Amino acid sequence: MRVQPAGYLCLVLHCHLPYVRHPEHDRFLEENWLYEAISDTYIPLLRVMDGLVRDGVDFRLTTTLSPPLISMLRDPLLISRYERHINRLIELASKEVHRTAYQPELHRLATMYLERFLQTRNAFTNEYGHDLVGAFGRLQELGKLEIITCGATHGFLPLLNVVPSAVRAQLRTAVAHYEETFGRPPHGIWLPECGYFPGLDEVLRDVGIQFFFTESHGLLYAEPRPRYGVHAPVFCPTGIAAFARDLESSKQVWSAEEGYPGDPAYRDYYRDIGWDLDYDYIRPYIQPDGKRGSTGIKYCRITGRTDQKQVYDRAWAMERAADHAGNFVFNRGRQVEWLGPTMDRPPIVVAPYDAELFGHWWFEGPEWIDFLFRKLHFDQQVVEPITPAEYLERHEINQVCTPCGSSWGHKGYHEVWLNGGNDWIYRHLHAAARRMEELTHRFAKADGLTQRALAQAGRELLLAQSSDWAFIMKTGTMVEYAVKRTKDHVARFTRLYEQLLAGRVDAGWLKDIEEKDNIFPSLDHRNFS
Amino acid sequence: MSSDIPDRYGRTELVLMVMDPLHLFAYWEVTPESLREAQDALGAEMDGARAVVRFYDISLIHFDGANAHHTFDIDVGLEARGWYVPVWTADKSYCADLGFVARTGRFHAITRSNVIHTPRASVSGNTAERWMRVKFVRRRKPDRARPLEYVPAPELPRRLSPDEWRALRERLAREKALADARFAAGGMPSSPEKGF
Missing domain, CATH: 1.20.1430.10 (Families 57/38 glycoside transferase, middle domain)
Known part of the structure; x- marks a missing residue:
């Protein structure tokens, strides 16, 4: 018999990239977004999750795979271009290992990158058979992962709704594409940019979706006022559930100043050898037009606004990631204990993030997630990871409110997309x-x-x-x-x-x-x- | 093939969009025919007439053209492709007419816009609660026509007394201060057993 936890953690990773595919060019800069995301985020996350399964760690993660992203991950042209990309990185890392032979600190890192890229290529080719979408699907079949859909091409629905058929088309197409991909209808959706408008739930009901997410004020400003704020979902008048982002847990990860990713132990994204090394040496590995850019090999840790850069220390960064994971678990425990006495069910902390934060911007992000789930599983019983579907199965009774029109964009409404x-x-x-x-x-x-x-x-x-x-x-x-x-x-x-x-x-x-x-x-x- | 997108769509329309609770955006197109019609309708009054977008606050009513709560005009340049309009209160419904106001005050509407609703910008004062039970459906779509079951609001398990509240807050503040100090020093308790 399961002991009811004091609270739930619903970690949500939003994986999306716009559809960028240019067969008319041999190399196209913006396609790099996909290749970097595959190497930096999607493969590391899959490997973390496979490791958790292998080690018997129970966990729950919710992740969006947007239709454009799924399409690109399954496109034969982009798959072959990704292989070319990772091969090039392996070649560069090999050269770096050679070049830094007499610089022990850098040499250690160059070796780390070479091993990492080799592991990535091996995972992509052999473990996952070039099919990352299938790998995510298998984790869903195991019950650890809930894959939710998104708008067909990530259209910002509140502004498309001037012509309501546009909203219907984005959602119908997304649901059909999900069904084709995963063999069943999606339970939930990540609305593009959390863009919600009152009445959108009717369209969601019509396509069979049962829950979605909003920004915090989507529930805080809902009508009537939700009794539990953002710490329980509400039903829209149609019975579709809305979950809202918890601000406290978001800040700990997102904030550039206060959040974990800014810690000095972590790798600095911006000091990349693509900018720093000799031009002729680096030329084959940067942008096709010859402009310097990011390669993915970076040797510095974060040191703030100074030119005196310090070398990245992987062991220290891993210690920090473990610390930060423990801190996050601890804070969620105190948070739910504080909220619990005023609620008739365990509070839920909804923590959504753009997936590319983990691994791409915050290099140590996937390892933080790994530590997080292990600590949640082995070190405590206060907070339980959960998916929205499981929550709605356990808690069928929820308050009826109309969420406030909102988005998670800057300033909370539509300005980012209308200016x-x-x-x-x-x-x-x-x-x-x-x-x-x-x-x-x-x-x-x-x-x-x-x-x-x-x-x-x-x-x-x-x-x-x-x-x-x-x-x-x-x-x-x-x-x-x-x-x-x-x-x-x-x-x-x-x-x-x-x-x-x-x-x-x-x-x-x-x-x-x-x-x-x-x-x-x-x-x-x-x-x- | 060049990326030739239409400069005009050949239909007179006014479209309103929401930017945020206190800002709207309007764009329009006026065909030469609509302009000629306006000139014919106003006749001599066209001389000195101003192009305006006339907004109607139609929150919570069925608008019959004359029963708006409030109306205001924004002077616009007809050739402008779009216009941003500030408003005063959140959570309202609007539509608008694009037209000419003659010097005499007479208004000729060229076209009417869609209806938009600005979102809330604050916590609702309405605390009347309704609660529903909905069965979640796995692996297939729920029946669109399933009836919705309203249920009584749940009781809270137990009300904490003011003393209990204070004790709870103090305990949590102490724990948090302890954790913050340990965290700043570089180590973290990852389980409660490690000595509070």
Whole structure:
């Protein structure tokens, strides 16, 4: 018989990247986002979880795998390019081992990187058979992992909702894609950027989703006031559950100043040999256009705003990660003990993070997660890791509230995706969504070339709707790329729309963009009605 | 193929969007035909007329065109692609008309917008509770039409007395101070048995 814990910890990792795939170029800079995430985050996390299973550590993790990410992880072209990428890293690390032969501290690290990259390649190729999505799926079948879905292309739903069929299409497509991938419907969703608006739960109900997440004020400002704040989910009027982020646990990990990742023992992301070493030596391993950039090999630990950099000490960093994991467990225990007496069930602490924080920005992140689950399992019984599905199975009675429209973006609403830098996109996204709806009614039955053109129009619309483009336009790096993606997809959609109305689809051009923008091969254009 | 996106969509429309509880965004397009219609309707009054977006606060009502709680005009340049509009209170519903206000005060509406709702920016004062029981469904979709079961609000297990509350707070504060000190010194208790 299980002892009821004093509280639950729901750790959520959001794995998402925008769909970036450029077969027309041999190497394309922005594809590196995927390769770095695979090496730095997804493979380390999978290896941590496999280790926990092997060692009999019971754990629960919730993770989003967004449809674009799943598509890229299963794309043969990107898989082969990833292998090329990791091989190049292994070559660079080998050279570094050689170059630092007489510098013991650096040599130790270069050796660490070489071993690490070799392990990564071995895991990718042999352990996981090039199929990371399958590896995540197996952990879900074991009951340790709950994989939730996301918007089809991570569209920011509150701003797409000017044309409600756009929201329906994002969700219908995501759910269908999840079912194809994992053989069952998704239980829950990570709303893109936690972008929620009252009434969205009706669309979620229609596609069979049972829970979602909001930013803290999504529940704190809900109507009526939730009795338990963010420490229990609420049911929307439709019976769909909303879980909200706990701020206290977030700060400990997220905060640049106070959070764990800023500790001086940890590796400094920004001191990369791509910036520091001789140009001719490093040239084959940085950006295809010759501009210096990150390689993934970094030798310094965090030392703040000074040019006097200190060498990274792996053993010390691991000690720190263990300390920080213990600290996190301890604080959650005190937190739930404090909350418990005022609640009729154990409080839940929902701790969601962008997955790439773990391993990519915070190098020691995956090891922190490893220590965290081991300490939760072996060292205490106050806090129990849980998934939202398990919580809802144990606690069927919840308060009914309408969450507040909100997001987890800067300032908590829509400003990040609607401001002077990106507001121009919306007249195009809304017009295209309306036109796509018009096409689904005009061509209720379609086959052959027409049906293919309709599906491709849907793909172009979905790709244009990625909130990533608006986000990049706001945050300022790679703006040209984001603008080009938006314009390319809107332009392709518009041309398809005009060709369909004119009854003259250009088959050669259609084949060309089907090969380039090949997400969701079995997309049903009726999703857009 | 160049990325030619349309400059205009050939339909007159006004679209409102929410930026945050206290800021709206409006964009519009006015076709030459709509402009001609406006000129015909206003006639001589077109001279000196201002282009405005007229906002209606229609929170919680069925808007019949005349029963808004509150109305305000924002002067706009018709050629502008978009406009940001500050408002005063959160949690409201709005729609708007794009049109011309003549010097005489007469208003000619060109087009009406969609309805938007600004979100809350504060904790609700409404503490009337309702509670539901919903059975979670594994591995398949729940029946869309399943009825929703309302249940009485749960009792709290036990109310703590003020003394008990104080004792609990003090104990937790002591533990936290101890943990913080140990943490700052570089070591951490990872289990409660290690001596409080």
